[in-house]
Amino acid sequence: MDQNELLLGIERMRSDSNYYAAEVMRRDLGTDALVAPGATKEGKAAAQLLCVTWESIAILIRGVRTKDKIFEATPICHMYKELKPAIDIFRREVPEFAAEFEKLNAEYHAWLKKKKKSGDYVSRACGGLLHARFG
Helix, strand or coil: CCHHHHHHHHHHHHHCHHHHHHHHHHHHHCHHHHHCCCCCHHHHHHHHHHHHHHHHHHHHHHCCCCCHHHHHHCCHHHHHHHHHHHHHHHCCCCCCCCHHHHHHHHHHHHHHHHCCCCHHHHHHHHCCCCCCCCC
16 A cells, blocks of 8 residues: 555544534543543543544554555644553553554654644644644
8 A cells, every 4th residue: 555545544543423413522521531530431432432543543554565645644743642641541451452553652652753833833733733624
């Protein structure tokens, strides 16, 4: 699969109505609220859906040799930062939960450094400003 095909696939995954609803819930309530003790089943399911989608994206990206386009167009560090509280909670039961997503985030940060992206670029990318659409 080349970068363009993968970008289309990632876009489809992130445009899915269930993903969109989960992302709206995350933005409205915050990740912490979705997984806090006493959180609703729907909140936990939304957080899990978001994390599992990004884990799938990470696995798909792993098979692509050149990732520049993907890294330019995908909010990897933003979503990792946003979902980290949920990942930590889910790892209490499944220690390897979202391990590939974590590796992808580290690879993304290495790419930012290698490409000599400015501090402003990194802040905007990880803050979600470069990808203002939903995570």
